[in-house]
Amino acid sequence: MSRRAATVALTALAPVSWGSTYFVTTEFLPPDRPLFTGLMRALPAGLLLLALTRRLPRGAWWGKAAALGALNIGAFFPLLFLAAYRLPGGVAAVVGSVGPLFVIGLAALFLGDRPTARTLLTAVAAAFGVSLVVLRAGAALDLVGVAAGLLSALSMSAGTVLTKRWGRPEGVGALTLTGWQLTAGGLVVLPVALLAEGAPPALTGTHLAGYAYLALGNTAVSYYLWFRGIERLGASSATFLGPLSPVTAAIIGWAALGQALGPVQLLGMAIASGATLAGQRGPRTPGVPVPRTPGTAGRAAPEPAAVTARER
Numbered sequence: 247m248s249r250r251a252a253t254v255a256l257t258a259l260a261p262v263s264w265g266s267t268y269f270v271t272t273e274f275l276p277p278d279r280p281l282f283t284g285l286m287r288a289l290p291a292g293l294l295l296l297a298l299t300r301r302l303p304r305g306a307w308w309g310k311a312a313a314l315g316a317l318n319i320g321a322f323f324p325l326l327f328l329a330a331y332r333l334p335g336g337v338a339a340v341v342g343s344v345g346p347l348f349v350i351g352l353a354a355l356f357l358g359d360r361p362t363a364r365t366l367l368t369a370v371a372a373a374f375g376v377s378l379v380v381l382r383a384g385a386a387l388d389l390v391g392v393a394a395g396l397l398s399a400l401s402m403s404a405g406t407v408l409t410k411r412w413g414r415p416e417g418v419g420a421l422t423l424t425g426w427q428l429t430a431g432g433l434v435v436l437p438v439a440l441l442a443e444g445a446p447p448a449l450t451g452t453h454l455a456g457y458a459y460l461a462l463g464n465t466a467v468s469y470y471l472w473f474r475g476i477e478r479l480g481a482s483s484a485t486f487l488g489p490l491s492p493v494t495a496a497i498i499g500w501a502a503l504g505q506a507l508g509p510v511q512l513l514g515m516a517i518a519s520g521a522t523l524a525g526q527r528g529p530r531t532p533g534v535p536v537p538r539t540p541g542t543a544g545r546a547a548p549e550p551a552a553v554t555a556r557e558r
Contacts, residue, residue, distance in 0.1 A: 321433020
């Protein structure tokens, strides 16, 4: 296996893990506490990584880490959960699946990556495949929910592109940068969760086990793999791994929850998976180089594009 193929495989574990979130949330966590769940995913994981790496941002990276954490976590989670609560899960997934198109546009604007016709067609095919997997007949639309879903996709896409553009400071590993972002994002979610949902609920052992999985495997490890993949693969290539999340969610729903998985859903999985593979092929377009400056890693080339709260 080539080094790039290995990187793609490791990065793909992030959206695959996010695809288990709906199952864990419905089977292991207290109901109707999406913001508290977002907080428990982000802040403990971020603080744990800070304790392990023992390094804080310096200089301009205080602002950069705060901005990335707000976009990738802090704004993304509340908007995503708002969309999930106002829209059927399938509609929310389809709205979020436009993320690759956002990343393509933002990468052209901020990274100098010029999209090709094949890249655009691949992004459209990915969204179409996801729609076949998750969209059901009679799904209702809600303008506020649709707007929240689009903004959540835009937020994560912008964070993904800026993560690639800014790179990371000299001597700072991807694990440290992940800890900065999760902590910053968790601190953004904290007051929103307290104002919207009040005090934390009483937690059982099952709840604690679910939150431990979300914070460690589903967030700390997965976001580390994701940010590492963005750095090594490029923003556009990484974001095409996003459809693996709703596909994984559908497979878990079929295997563990007895949900139907018919020919249309299988066709959608094939299309979405094919788009994911196509998004990893072809020459890379590094864009316009940015000079390195002291204390930064310069520019290296989007969750993924956004994934729904039910899947992520």
